[in-house]
Amino acid sequence: MTASVIQAVLLSLTVAGLYAAVAAGLTLTVGVTRIINFAHGEFVMLGAFLTYWLYTRYGISPWLGMLASGVALGLFSIVVYRAFLARVLKQDEHNQLLATLGLSILLLNVAIIMWSPDPRVMQAPALLPTLQFAGVTIPGNNIVVALVGLLLFVALLGIKNYTRYGTQMRFASDDPVLAMHTGVNVDRIFELSFVIGGAAAGISGGLVALLLYVQPTVGIDLVIRAFAIIALGGLGNIPGALVGAAILSLVEGLIGTFVPGGGSWGFGVAFLILLLVLLVRPSGIFGRQVHT
Amino acid sequence: MSTSLPARLALYVAIAAPLVLIAFSDRPFLVQVAIGTAISAILALAWDILSRTGQVSLGHAAFFGIGGYGSALLTPILGAPLAWIAGMLLCAVVAVLLGAVTLRLRRLYFTIATLSFSLSIHVVILVTPGLTGGSTGIMPPVIAGGSPTLQLLFITGCLMVAAAVSDVFLGRRFRPAFFMIRNNPDLAAASGVPVTRLKILAFVVSGMIAGLAGACYCGLYGYVIPDDVFTTNWNVLPLAVTILGGMDTTLGPVVGAVVLRLLEEVARHFVGGVGYQVVYGAVIILFIVGMPEGLVGFARHLMRRYRRPETQVKKPELAS
Numbered sequence: 001m002t003a004s005v006i007q008a009v010l011l012s013l014t015v016a017g018l019y020a021a022v023a024a025g026l027t028l029t030v031g032v033t034r035i036i037n038f039a040h041g042e043f044v045m046l047g048a049f050l051t052y053w054l055y056t057r058y059g060i061s062p063w064l065g066m067l068a069s070g071v072a073l074g075l076f077s078i079v080v081y082r083a084f085l086a087r088v089l090k091q092d093e094h095n096q097l098l099a100t101l102g103l104s105i106l107l108l109n110v111a112i113i114m115w116s117p118d119p120r121v122m123q124a125p126a127l128l129p130t131l132q133f134a135g136v137t138i139p140g141n142n143i144v145v146a147l148v149g150l151l152l153f154v155a156l157l158g159i160k161n162y163t164r165y166g167t168q169m170r171f172a173s174d175d176p177v178l179a180m181h182t183g184v185n186v187d188r189i190f191e192l193s194f195v196i197g198g199a200a201a202g203i204s205g206g207l208v209a210l211l212l213y214v215q216p217t218v219g220i221d222l223v224i225r226a227f228a229i230i231a232l233g234g235l236g237n238i239p240g241a242l243v244g245a246a247i248l249s250l251v252e253g254l255i256g257t258f259v260p261g262g263g264s265w266g267f268g269v270a271f272l273i274l275l276l277v278l279l280v281r282p283s284g285i286f287g288r289q290v291h292t
Numbered sequence: 293m294s295t296s297l298p299a300r301l302a303l304y305v306a307i308a309a310p311l312v313l314i315a316f317s318d319r320p321f322l323v324q325v326a327i328g329t330a331i332s333a334i335l336a337l338a339w340d341i342l343s344r345t346g347q348v349s350l351g352h353a354a355f356f357g358i359g360g361y362g363s364a365l366l367t368p369i370l371g372a373p374l375a376w377i378a379g380m381l382l383c384a385v386v387a388v389l390l391g392a393v394t395l396r397l398r399r400l401y402f403t404i405a406t407l408s409f410s411l412s413i414h415v416v417i418l419v420t421p422g423l424t425g426g427s428t429g430i431m432p433p434v435i436a437g438g439s440p441t442l443q444l445l446f447i448t449g450c451l452m453v454a455a456a457v458s459d460v461f462l463g464r465r466f467r468p469a470f471f472m473i474r475n476n477p478d479l480a481a482a483s484g485v486p487v488t489r490l491k492i493l494a495f496v497v498s499g500m501i502a503g504l505a506g507a508c509y510c511g512l513y514g515y516v517i518p519d520d521v522f523t524t525n526w527n528v529l530p531l532a533v534t535i536l537g538g539m540d541t542t543l544g545p546v547v548g549a550v551v552l553r554l555l556e557e558v559a560r561h562f563v564g565g566v567g568y569q570v571v572y573g574a575v576i577i578l579f580i581v582g583m584p585e586g587l588v589g590f591a592r593h594l595m596r597r598y599r600r601p602e603t604q605v606k607k608p609e610l611a612s
Contacts (some may be wrong), residue, residue, distance in 0.1 A: 030400070036400050036403075084577070084581070087581055088580060088581065091580070091584065093399050093400075095580050095584060097348060097399070097400070097403065098348075098531065098535060098576055098580055099576070099577060099580040099581070101528070101531070101576065102532075102572070102573045102574070102575070102576025102577040102580060103573065103577060104573070105528065105532075105569060105570070105572050105573030105576065106570060106573025106574055106577060107573070108569075108573070109567045109568075109569050109570035109572075109573060110567075110570060112566050112567040112570075113563050113566070113567035113570060116566075117566055117567075220524070224407065224408075224411070227400075227404045227407070228404065228408060231400075231401055231404045231405075235400065235401075267411065267415070268411055268412045268414060268415025268416070268418075269412075269415065271408035271409075271411050271412045271415075272408075272412045272415075274404075274405070274408050275393065275405060275408055275409060275412065278393070278394075278397060278401060278405050279393050282396045282397050282398070282401060283398070283401065284401075
């Protein structure tokens, strides 16, 4: 019994690595540009498909596939930003939200039309050996997901807090007008943060291919969780996203494991928790509270 | 945006007349399409009323489903008309609670909270099979004995009710306050607008009308499963319809529902049953970038340009 509890907790925490990776990329973009990017999930989905194909068609290791997805989605983000998002940046928040939601629906359905909605499994050999101790078994791919997710997370945190670009990002997000007057190229900083977020989505997509079914709707499922996570942690707060991811994946994993037939409703219960948290702290657990 | 009573009545007739004509035509497919379009229009009107106070909901599937399930499950106990009223009252109660919870949330948080609410309600239905039939669904009583003609007439009536309610909230009593709350809540509060009360009022009215749409939908075929009503599709559809047609109007959501349905049928023809929602995405993007005021706003803009000399002479209208 204790072994199965420990196993469930550890497995859930490895999934938290994936959730944190998706949420960290999203919260970086949202925190800097204030654009609520619904299409982030579809970027993750595209990354998952890319990693999957690189492995199944060309035998390229998922390690490389992950990196390639990161680069490809970073480039794709540049296109999306220049062709589309830069135009809606000037409109009100309401329209920005709808615009990225539209992009999300468009990409999702194009994927469904082109590649069919069927789920696929990437049957790659595990990238790391399976961990076994005291009756607990953690598959190697789960360890990869936890490690890479955490690494990605730390990297994004580092970029935001300790680089020159990160300082400019925080400045541009706090006061775009003042930042512009002091010589920060706000538009380029916004683009950069969007592109970094996109690249993070691509790498997260590689993790998805290791852990979950590769299918067009995988992105929307993840982005909804990511929104819950960043709302739990507080908008733009990257460490908060880690705590949010752990809470969400633990609730979901434990209910899925120990409640009979609970596999489908852990998700809903997690959202109930989110609603309750927002009731007490309207800007999330670690978010700056705004009094109105 | 002056809407005198005769102009409004003319609008209602213009909306209802084609639907009634279709109802009595001998084209079963067209009747079904008209039914679906009218239900979308009702749901979109509900969404638009809420959005006028700046509350962008992605959770209207919850009210759609609660209205449908509520009226269906209560019909054996209360009888048909009362059960529908009770179902809508249930939506109103839920809307008050959700509205109170989400009142202080800023925009993104509000949207996420409504989305998570609809997901949670879906789960509540799944885990209470004793009460709600769980994943196997329920068998609501069929509207109008299953006659498509009568069903369409009934739903047209519901659409008229929704349009009339929408116009009440576009009238001089509510319109200025609603838009002030959307554009600057602090200023609204400082000017003595009862922000809290009006936001919750908008939520209640919106929830009840969405519930009405859901009750209509569930009563169409006499069988409904949770995945039919509590899906993201119903969360996104009202938004796409309203953006397409034009926000903050009564005609907009109706026009939007018709045009979106047309686009949907065209897309279905080309890409088949899955993926036709690609038009939702394309429509939202195109309209946000190119025509942010929707079809009705665009038409109005054209008319204004055409009639410019006249409008310049006209006295500025009071908020009506």
